[in-house]
Amino acid sequence: MKTKTFLLVCLLSGIGLMRLSAQTSVWVEAIVDNTYDIPILCNGEEVDVLNFPLYFELRIIEHMKKGEIIWSKYLLNNALYTSKITGEVFKAHDLEKEYAKGYFTWRMNLNGNMGNHYIVRMVFETTNWEMIDCHSTCH
DSSP, X not given: OHHHHHHHHHHHHHHHHHHHHEEEEEEEEEEEOOXXXXXXXXXXXXXXXXXXXXXXXXXXXXXXXXXXXXXXXXXXXXXXXXXXXXOOEEEEEEEEEEETTSEEEEEEXXXXXXXXXXXXXXXXXXTTTEEEEEEEEEO
């Protein structure tokens, strides 16, 4: 019985120490009045320009280890993009990730109410926010 108790205490202590060394935090922020435009490039040509939503909720997940951020994820909730060219409204599944190594990836799966479907992946270098890769698929 003492051995089982000792092992249980060791297990719980280990779990507690792991939580102290690596921690994940989650919260939601409301973003208002964002005016960023997103060019949609397919086969090297700009086919659309989407207005970023003026209001959306951003779910932030931040993973820290030893007091430093290792990675962050950003999920957009209730985000509707609008085409500046056609007025088409796109419902989005939007995921952004930022890594401690200095890279930020942005993936969007956009389904429009007029039948267009865009899948976009962008990669930025975070010291000067220069886009280093962009790939889109258009249907």
